[in-house]
Amino acid sequence: MKKAVLVIIIGLIFGLYAEMTQKELEDAYDSSFKYEASQKYDKAISALSGVIKNYPSGYTVNYRLGWLYYLQGNFANGMKHLENALAQFPYSVEVMNTINLIYASQLEWEKVEVQSGRIMKIDYYNYYANYWYSVALFRQKKYDQAVKAAEKMLAVFPSNIEFLNILAESKFLKGDKEEALKIFAGVIILQKDNETAKYYLGR
Numbered sequence: 001m002k003k004a005v006l007v008i009i010i011g012l013i014f015g016l017y018a019e020m021t022q023k024e025l026e027d028a029y030d031s032s033f034k035y036e037a038s039q040k041y042d043k044a045i046s047a048l049s050g051v052i053k054n055y056p057s058g059y060t061v062n063y064r065l066g067w068l069y070y071l072q073g074n075f076a077n078g079m080k081h082l083e084n085a086l087a088q089f090p091y092s093v094e095v096m097n098t099i100n101l102i103y104a105s106q107l108e109w110e111k112v113e114v115q116s117g118r119i120m121k122i123d124y125y126n127y128y129a130n131y132w133y134s135v136a137l138f139r140q141k142k143y144d145q146a147v148k149a150a151e152k153m154l155a156v157f158p159s160n161i162e163f164l165n166i167l168a169e170s171k172f173l174k175g176d177k178e179e180a181l182k183i184f185a186g187v188i189i190l191q192k193d194n195e196t197a198k199y200y201l202g203r
Contacts (some may be wrong), residue, residue, distance in 0.1 A: 002026035009072040019054040032064065041072040065096055075102045078141060099130045104132060113134035125156060134166045162202055165196045172200060 020028075028051050035044035037101050045068050051061045060087035069078035085095045096119050103111040104203060116133035130153050137146035150167035157163060164187050172180035180200065187197040 002054050020050065025051065029064075031113055031124075032068070035167040036068065036071070039071075041068050042067050045072070053094075054148040055086065057088065059085050062088075063092075063098070064096070067098055070098060070105070071100055073105075075106065091122055093126060093129070097126070100129070100132050104135070107109070107139075110137040125153070127153075131162060134163065136196075138166055138170055139171075143170040147174070159190060161191050161194065164190075165194070168198060169200070 010106070027080060028047055032044045035041070035047060045065060048061055048065060048068075053057065054066060055061055062081040064176040066078045066080075066082035066085060069075070069081065072078075079099065081097050082099050082102075086099075096115060098114045100112055100119075103109075103115060112132050113136040116129045116136060119129035122131065123129065123167075129151065134146055134149040137149055145165060147170045150163045150170065153163045153166065154160060164183055168180045168183035168187065170184070171177075171183070184197040184200050187194050188201065191197075
């Protein structure tokens with residue numbers, strides 16, 4: 001029974017139920033990763049053309065293409081492939097986080113807030129979901145909520161610069177300037193060239 005389930009999962013992830021050999025799949029992905037490393041996103045996408053043709057519902061190829069189209073700035077195609085991947089694994093946090101990157105790139109902060117909430121229901125302390133949730137609240141000027149979101153993560157990552165900045169900037173903009181400046185002073189100790197902290201401290 002366990003073996004059967006494993007085979008099904010592997011099939012969903014890689015789509016290993018059809019045409020291509022192990023070697024062909026390895027070569028396609030290897031080429032795609034190499035082109036991505038050189039920021040040749042068109043070629044990285046083209047390297048997977050045979051894979052997506054043979055395994056149109058494959059999780060891995062759709063997730064990978066969604067990521068590459070995001071890097072390329074082709075958000076419509078990126079969303080299409082990410083939604084295909086999510087259809088195979090509806091609780092895939094890695095896919096949902098990538099969708100969030102597309103929303104954030106388009107400054108769709110309400111969607112980022114909602115999407116991050118979905119992820120946190122699955123993985124309460126997921127770093128990226130909590131980060132984008134905090135940013136989305138801040139960008140929508142929901143400073144009280146942004147403070148709470150940042151404080152939640154600082155309870156488990158007490159010296160995290162990103163969440164310290166969100167906390168301090170949110171406090172500053174909602175009127176708690178003295179406390180905010182104390183936090184920014186601490187950020188400068190941890191990272192002396194931090195631009196956000198330097199700006200608010202007037203350096």
